[in-house]
Amino acid sequence: MRRVVITGMGIWSCLGTDVEQVKESLKGGVSGIGIEEIRLEYGFQSSLTGIVEKPVLKGMIDRHLRRGLSEEAEYAFMASSQALEMAGIDDGYLNSHEVGCIFGNDSSAKPVIEAERIMQEKHDTELLGQSFIFQAMNSTVTMNLSTIFHLKGINFTVSAACASGSHSIGLGYMFIRNGLQDMVLCGGAQETNLYSMATFDAIGAFSKRMDNPAAASRPFDRDRDGLVPSGGAAALVLEDYDHAVARGATILAEVVGYGFSSNGTAVISQPSDEGCERAMRMALRDADLGVGDIDYINAHATSTRQGDMYEAIALDRMFRGEHALISSTKGMTGHECWMAGASEIVYSLIMMRDNFVAPNVNLENRDEYSAPLNLAEKTVETRVDTVLSNSFGFGGTNSALIIKKIQ
Amino acid sequence: MTRTEIEEKVKNFLIEEIEIDEEKIVPDAKLREDLGIDSLDFVDIVVIVEKNFGFKIRQEEMIGVDTLKKFCDYIETKVN
Numbered sequence: 001m002r003r004v005v006i007t008g009m010g011i012w013s014c015l016g017t018d019v020e021q022v023k024e025s026l027k028g029g030v031s032g033i034g035i036e037e038i039r040l041e042y043g044f045q046s047s048l049t050g051i052v053e054k055p056v057l058k059g060m061i062d063r064h065l066r067r068g069l070s071e072e073a074e075y076a077f078m079a080s081s082q083a084l085e086m087a088g089i090d091d092g093y094l095n096s097h098e099v100g101c102i103f104g105n106d107s108s109a110k111p112v113i114e115a116e117r118i119m120q121e122k123h124d125t126e127l128l129g130q131s132f133i134f135q136a137m138n139s140t141v142t143m144n145l146s147t148i149f150h151l152k153g154i155n156f157t158v159s160a161a162c163a164s165g166s167h168s169i170g171l172g173y174m175f176i177r178n179g180l181q182d183m184v185l186c187g188g189a190q191e192t193n194l195y196s197m198a199t200f201d202a203i204g205a206f207s208k209r210m211d212n213p214a215a216a217s218r219p220f221d222r223d224r225d226g227l228v229p230s231g232g233a234a235a236l237v238l239e240d241y242d243h244a245v246a247r248g249a250t251i252l253a254e255v256v257g258y259g260f261s262s263n264g265t266a267v268i269s270q271p272s273d274e275g276c277e278r279a280m281r282m283a284l285r286d287a288d289l290g291v292g293d294i295d296y297i298n299a300h301a302t303s304t305r306q307g308d309m310y311e312a313i314a315l316d317r318m319f320r321g322e323h324a325l326i327s328s329t330k331g332m333t334g335h336e337c338w339m340a341g342a343s344e345i346v347y348s349l350i351m352m353r354d355n356f357v358a359p360n361v362n363l364e365n366r367d368e369y370s371a372p373l374n375l376a377e378k379t380v381e382t383r384v385d386t387v388l389s390n391s392f393g394f395g396g397t398n399s400a401l402i403i404k405k406i407q
Numbered sequence: 408m409t410r411t412e413i414e415e416k417v418k419n420f421l422i423e424e425i426e427i428d429e430e431k432i433v434p435d436a437k438l439r440e441d442l443g444i445d446s447l448d449f450v451d452i453v454v455i456v457e458k459n460f461g462f463k464i465r466q467e468e469m470i471g472v473d474t475l476k477k478f479c480d481y482i483e484t485k486v487n
Contacts, residue, residue, distance in 0.1 A: 129450055131451070
């Protein structure tokens with residue numbers, strides 16, 4: 001089996017639009033959450049959302065390459081450009097090698113709804129234009145990135161709810177480990193427009209703490225009242241270790257473990273402590289590590305009562321008495337949904353690089369489940385060599401990744 | 408609509424929406440070869456023409472329309 005390393009990362013999120021900005025936000029415990037007033041007019045119960053800057057791509061890439069980009073694909077392009085640059089991968093390399101592309105994405109609502117509005121008015125598909133089809137499919141991100149960057153390897157999208165981004169990295173890792181690819185651009189992307197989140201708002205999942213956006217997302221806190229939707233994109237260059245060494249690349253970390261499971265429970269939205277424990281234990285087995293080897297756990301915890309509770313039960317059962325610090329960065333970012341599993345690997349890599357653990361902000365009062373956890377309530381300056389990152393999604397899909405510093 | 412108005416509108420959407428360099432926009436420019444308009448651009452041009460001129464381009468009427476001048480001629484016959 002080959003070893004798999006990360007040689008580039010890129011991020012476009014409500015915490016910043018490059019690695020250094022995001023590092024400052026993470027370290028300072030700065031929230032990226034705000035209000036989008038129009039959501040209430042549109043009929044949402046909550047106007048809270050992560051505030052993500054819109055990239056300006058006109059003048060940056062040709063219209064022919066730009067026209068199929070959905071909102072989330074634009075974010076993914078920005079994050080991927082950063083990741084490839086960090087990895088030292090240029091056009092010449094991409095044109096002469098077989099580089100793959102696997103991203104997590106599980107919706108592209110805006111173009112679907114906009115196209116439908118035109119159809120309702122015109123009743124003529126010839127008046128839709130050509131962009132919608134390339135923007136409306138879930139694979140909008142990978143189809144566009146593979147075209148823009150001339151990628152010649154594996155090319156598909158993972159749709160696994162809020163674990164999509166994490167599974168994309170797990171799959172990229174498997175392709176490289178098994179010798180099928182030398183390099184895969186992985187990541188996750190998430191649209192932030194209101195059309196994409198109305199159905200999620202419908203189930204009452206969002207916080208309504210609109211008078212204090214920065215305090216709205218409160219993972220593991222007793223007084224949480226729901227999650228805050230957010231988005232953007234995160235990208236990672238995964239690469240065979242020998243390949244990275246041979247081309248003199250800087251190695252950020254090694255992907256050493258991937259675990260997954262499905263809850264198999266009867267309620268589609270209900271998490272499971274047993275399900276997430278199985279994913280975490282599988283990742284540890286895959287990495288040949290024990291619970292005592294983990295320095296930091298980036299929890300999935302989204303600031304919902306049920307989700308946080310089941311994860312806390314699993315974490316307590318596995319890690320009680322161990323030194324691993326735990327935090328959910330979603331207190332700052334909100335829930336980046338399809339992107340979260342990838343962005344949280346980027347956040348963890350930044351912590352690993354700069355020797356700190358980002359705080360689980362807004363944790364003022366623990367409940368009985370989070371009480372025993374070794375949660376980082378404030379930023380902790382500490383060496384972080386090994387990270388476990390959890391991502392769980394509707395339908396019971398669970399993914400756990402372990403990354404480790406290369407000594 | 409006058410010929411000048413048609414040409415001005417066409418020039419504007421070619422620059423603004425299809426992002427063609429202004430200096431390339433001359434009457435004898437070939438739509439495909441000189442302006443780089445591909446079949447997917449043309450799908451958008453159908454929508455843009457409908458918005459700007461109030462009629463829908465029919466593929467069969469576009470046979471032989473290969474230069475900017477002929478394209479403006481075609482629009483002129485449709486709008487007047």
